[in-house]
Amino acid sequence: MRSRGSAAAPLLLYLPPGLIALAMLVPLGYLVLRTLEADPTHLAELILRGRSRVLLGNTLQLTGAVVAGTTAIALPLAWLVTRTDLPGTRMITTAAVLPLAVPGYVMAYALLGLGGQNGLAASLGVPLQRLSGLGGAAAALTLYAFPYTFLNLRSAFLSLDPGLEEAARSLGYSPWQVFLRVTLPLITPGLIAGALIVSIYTLGDFGAVALMRFEVFSFAIYTQYTSAFDRSYAAALALMLMALTALPLALEARVLKNSHLARVGSGVSRRPRQIPLGWKMPLALLFVAAVLVSSVGLPALILLHWMRLQPPWAELPRVAAAFGNSLSAAVPSALVAVAAALPLAYLRVRYPSRGSRAAERIAFTGYAVPPLALGLAMVFFSLRAVPALYQTRTLLILTYGLNFLALAMGPIRNSLMAAPRNLEEAARSLGRSRVAAFCLALFPLLRKGIFAALTLVFVMVMKELPLAVLLAPTGFTTLSTAVFSRTSEALLAEAAPYAAAIVLFSSLFVGLLVRSESPHNQEPSDASGKTTPREDLSRAPLSRKTLPGNPLQGGAP
């Protein structure tokens, strides 16, 4: 396979990835240019001054808190649903993924709507102060992002060979020792992958921190850009944030490179033993209930509470208009992302080489770059190079395409890998051209992957906030910008219908993901051969392979 695969790709195939790379790198270059335009001594003073240090400290604190919080929720939850006799694990798993339908800024909205004078808590007779600052931002992001860690850990637990733990027991280790010395080291890649996704989300998040008024890099970039004349500092902050994001990426690559954690042996893996919880069962159920109530129940209740306080009927026409605007950005964005992903994925799967890997990496940078930095780069680029694009929907759509290209690659790449290579070879030996072979033999097999990619990008754009805030033309209000602007002016009741629309719509996204957990949609299974029905879940698109947010998706072969 490898020897055949490394045949040189037709040069024409490198054209689309080349263009994408240009589109990705040139704007980022403008970010550097814009920074360097400032007077060097002034710039040095800007970067080194106390405010940058405060921002760095705050950003690190928030990231650390969110990683710790998500792990603290996800690790026990994943263990409970995979290894114990807890009832209803399927349902709990689905419910634990639902918070993904509540974007970080909506979660922040919900937490803001809980406290305060007219908050849900006050109406229930428990006056609560409005959350804000580090605690509020960390809570909102933790409740939003823990499913990513949960899913990674869950598939780590499921792919763990239970024989390893039994072997350690029979070698004389107690259950607790086995957990520390065998289980924990083996699920570390899952922990790291989860922490990586969560920290990239936290670093890139804008909505939750802005609503909670916690001064981190992304919030500072926004305020600097919108309220100050000195845009050089905004550009410098964006570069610093990018450097900060590169840190966890490099760290993960390093840790994973030196670990040997795949299963050894071609044996049939057994179903893991179900550990009876016994008297600890009520505690476990209480924990699960607390997690689900605060992450899923709370936002729903709070939205209902505010809509009851102020019925949304008058607002509905404007909600519909915002919905239409969101649609008009999301549909073309999904098409752009998929059109760009197709040649890239084809090149990567059919002609694996250093060149095609590099092309893929570049696609992933679009996803790893914090959205505010990407948006700012696009602003500078369009202002300087193509002024006609500035403040247009086209720029917004192209930026979304670049941003979510990596997301679209996942399902397309998976279905390409599942399509046997010799189908095209058969078509060509029957006298079809290369293009005809692709269209006739391969394309029909990719339809499912393409559809999944379209849906994924579409829904992500529907709820996207930071790029919309920076790049949407004046007067172009989307659902997400509507929630943001109203909530930041403390108009919680007015924001409620928009937020509800996003949550309802995003639930569709989660529903699609959960539905694709059915065994029919499995990707080609890994080397461990036979799978039990339980294990099927672990290879479904919910695992780290296709999850939005894993820029390393196409990493090491």
Next chain:
Amino acid sequence: MNHRERPIHHLDIQGLTKRFDPSSPPAVQDVSFHLRTGEILGLLGPSGCGKTTTLRMIAGFTRPDGGEIFLEGTSVASLPPERRRIGFVFQDYALFPNRTVLDNLVFALHRKKRAIRKGKARDLLALVGLSREEGRFPHELSGGQQQRVALARTLAAEPELILLDEPFSNLDAALRESTRAEVRSLLKCAEMSAILVTHDQEEALSFCDTLGVMNAGTLEQRGTPEEVYLTPRTPFVAQFLGRANLLRGTARGTTARTDLGDIAIHPAAEGSVLLSLRPEHLTLQPLAAARSRNDSPRITSREFRGHDLTYRVAFMNQEFLVHTDYTCDLPPGSAVALVPRRPGVVLQEPGLCRRG
């Protein structure tokens, strides 16, 4: 307890029972047997017969619903696996993928003083001939090497007994035979008692000192490979271990009247019996044309297999399988006489008396 009066068996299993699902029959039902020190027992049976469940109950990974497990006279049934001193070699070896070969062994030596662990681990690696691989990771080893590391790791913990769960099934055929011989000699060298679970009859016959054949959760027969092969007690054992021709007859003492005429049987019996005749315990004699009739046994197929010949012979609506040596060479279609060379073995039929 006085050893002279009543010998304490190394391992003593009494009435072991496990039911996973109340609505289905038990996976293991009332299984009892014992093991002498240094004995290698093979638990043999088709998949789903309960052999692995039995093994996992002995190891402590599965909790039995009933029965007792004594190791050196002490009950271990209520002990967790880590306190039983019973080693387990897994079908997929269960080597820790994140530890080197040496560290896999060191992991098993945690009861020893820290200073001597590495030395001890190296001794064991030398024993299994893998000294040069100590720094490698399991995925860098061949299947046979992984297998030997798994065994060395199990030996490192100095167990009283080693359980092997289909340990050779992941090796390819060429490697399987040599690895089997190596593992057996290692176990014998260490004077280790062991139980091997397998569905491969050839493996069981060549690897084990004694066999236990399991079927549908029960232990049908226990004995040396020769005993079990030559005098199977039930139709299941006769057909699972090798091939067997089953034949009805009416017994009178040491002979029985059958379709093949009056033939010798073992043991003596009276009345209607079911007999087992191994294919190699039958031979063929050509019938002169004058003596052949339409209903004579007739060869339906002949298979030349190098060292021997396999015939299928149709007679009285039944097909007989016959292995003969090269001297008996007959074309298909010939009329023949079927002649037993050993007494037919009287089988106990299911539902009739079964004694342990």
